[in-house]
Amino acid sequence: MEEITSLLHGFQVALSWYNIGLMFLGIILGVIIGVLPGLGGANGVAILLPLTFAMPNTSAIIMLSCIYWGALFGGAITSVLFNIPGEPWSVATTFDGYPMAQRGQAGAALTAAFTSSFVGALVAVIMITFLAPLVAKFALRFGPPEFFSVYLLTFCSFVGMGKGSPFKILAAMMIGFALAAVGMDTVTGQLRMTFGFTELLRGFDFLVAVIGLFGIGEILLTMEEGLAFKGETGKINLRIVLQTWAQLPKFWITSLRSCLVGCWMGITPGGATPASFMSYGLAKKFSKDGDKFGTGQVEGVVAPETAAHAAGTSALLPMLALGIPGSPTAAVLLGGLLIWGLQPGPLLFVEQADFVWGLIASMYLGNIAGLIVVLTMVPLFAAILRIPFSIIAPVIIVICSIGAYTVHNAMFDVWLMVLFGVVGYVFKKLDYPLAPLVLALVLGDKAEDSFRQAMLVGQGDLTIFWSNGLVGSIVTLALVMLFWPVISKVLARLRSGRLNGVPEGRAASTEQ
């Protein structure tokens, strides 16, 4: 096993006191960046990139990648505690994490989130270690039609989430798409729906909307009940960690599925955000407790967190092996490689073996360090809920405003955040579901771009979506997901033998 030898060598490179110190420093900085909405892994790495100039290459990438791990871990914290996703990929974590916290189980939710993140990362790193060249080739098969099929699959695996009026679900999703379309149209270079306002040029950022809809909206809802957050009475100690761990093995199928979804999405530049949504949607569809999702199920925290971290980690693989960024953070790291005088790309593994294997070894070590850091901090985080409301509420609003501002350095976005907060409050009370709106906002323009790019490639011919095995099977899978409620009913009836009239072929084709 050549990889094992290389990996052991990598550990030798990575394991020095200097590097371990940088690792913990990076993790802690990353967690802070992850907690602050608006500052993401990409900003964090970009901001600290110039500081790494004076360091050896391997140490530099270890510190920067640890900032990234830290941000991946940290995104879950505010999602669980305050319903404010610190990072786009932790939106799905709020769906069950926040209800858990409201019931006084913040500690358990955080433990589940951190542990699943770690599991996801570990699986992804193992894949990077042993399958790098193979997986890199797979990533190359993704052109515009394939990208579109992936986005379609994400949407389809997520629909059917809400229970309310179908018209409201449709309206919410379409509002998301509409907001995503504002600004520059990549395909034609035309400005859309800006109505001559320069503030609308940059479009609606997903994070600004999410901070408002979820964060501010939730605070307003909470106010109806009086000046307090629910859930501050929860027990907070390290025993919670062990108790939660004892529960987690039951969810191994969800974990495994989420790891697969995450690794796949990380390699093909779908990224961590679609991975978390898709994984949550799939877990809800296939779990026996699916109906209870959204009320505070541990499984509903495990699924998105595992997938997000697996995706975030495996996104580094195409960067190293192909020189393509699998995520915005990877894009910045890629720039970092150039600054350090390394050339990312297919030859990196050959020419800079020390660097590559040092980095891979540091992925193992960095995630272990990360898990230790965040788990020991669980009681601390959960204790934040005990701070009196009249102190923590204005501080949260300040943090949200800073978050909204830092996304684009724009004051207009802070106003938008407040507007989205009111919209979130009203929509929530009227049963307009926010999840489809958010999903459409984050993926809408990407899906549209890839659809139209595919149309340019195929010269306006829709059959391009079945033009090869890969894209064809993803699109078919997406349609199966879309009609899953119908299909599962048919299957159930078939099994009970009450309905024999349904054509066998249709039922069989849904089994794939």
Add this chain to the structure above:
Amino acid sequence: MTPKLLNRVTTVFGGAVVGAVALAAAAPAALAAWEPTKSVEFIIPAGTGGGADQMARFMQGVIVKNKLMKQPLVVINKAGGAGAEGFLDVKSSKGEPHKIIITLSNLFTTPLATGVPFNWKDLTPVAMLALDQFVLWVHNDTPYKGPTDYIAAAKAAGPGKFKMAGTGSKQEDQIITVGLEKATGTKFSYIPFKGGGDVAVQLVGKHVDSTVNNPIEAVAQWRAGNLRPLCVFDDQRMPYKAKVTATMSWNDIPTCKESGVNIDYVMLRGIFMPAGVTQEQVNYYVDLFKKVRETPDWKEFMEKGAFNQSFMTGPDYVKWVEKAENTHRDLMKEAGFLAK
């Protein structure tokens, strides 16, 4: 700045990495007439990870490493509306000497294509740092040896059958594509992507037939034997003679003109400031970038990306920008890209 910052971080987050930090010796004061009195914002009218972003962050790194500035240089991406957001920000900061912006071709193309009201004349030109080249790339598995047989194949396949991928719409890559079509009478399907990295990978994955990537965007794939350069869109060859692959250097790539395809196009990588600043303040930055250019890091970066290292300031630079604006207006008018 670097060590100082790290130092602070260290003290705060526990002394784990004290040994890691090199102590800063106070840099000897450069005797410039004007100096920034607070942190300087370095605006990038493009997203993180792109060519302009890489160059700006690289310069930030060089400046920090060599302690060329006393005040921090803060890099900010303002990419909205194909960079319009960044340019409008600088335009509205009249007289603010603590703000600089790096430009790419969108300085010209964005206002022309979208009608967003700004022009380079709303800014103060500081210096041209370099010019970025464009190269016609195909996949290494294809048989084309030069631009002429590639064009011939595209013509033979019929209009729209060959796919050209590029960055953005109605921007430099599409302008070159249209130029190529006009010069040779072929017709490509132009497929816009968001970043140069994506474009290169689409070509490696054979989803498109060719690209006009900048050298730095495609060099890794060239060295790995996935891509092949056919010609460079400049009137002379790139000067770098060190071997990049086993057999070829940048200098071995012929110009498109040599092969009878008469187009040249280079992209400005330059620095501008808001209008209404004093000559003294401009001089400070000219000086700063001169120092950046003298560092070995910068020279290495230039060679890696096969940049054309022209450096201009003052009236020369203004004249160059004026000419480039006219060229863009003509090219975009011909291509039908002007905003209605």
Add this chain to the structure above:
Amino acid sequence: MENGNHSEGSANRSISTRAVDATVAAVLIVFGAVIMYSSYQLGAGWGAEGPQSGYFPFYIGLMILISAAVTLYQSVLGKADRGKVFVEYEQLKPVFKMLAPTLVYVLGVQLLGIYVASTIFIAGFMRIMGKYSWLKSLLVGGGVSVFFFWMFERQFLVPLHKGPIEAWLGF
């Protein structure tokens, strides 16, 4: 919005869900129509090489319009939600106690910069809502702002929105 009085007892004055539902639906209809109009102007057809810029937004607008119209119809004429309370005025009071200071705060950020506005906002909120002493409130408010200033402006080199006071101090 109507001042509906559907719930028992005149003490609990409230806004009915139907009124809000209808209002939101009406706003969405306008929203959808604006999107459609804007997209139509841009070109909403299916060109030779796939959809034009306005194609998807046009149909997105259409779908918003249709679904909002159905919701409007249901809320005005439908039987569901009849008598349901959107919010009671008593509950709305604390909501506004949060929303109003937030709006003032954001205006403050715009005018005074984020650090000064945050200090005032946190201290004021603590003093008025939490009945903390002025000293305690100002210490927490000031402390939080100084901490963020140190972290963003000094460590991360992320400039936040600053106002005249910071400018006067030379930042």
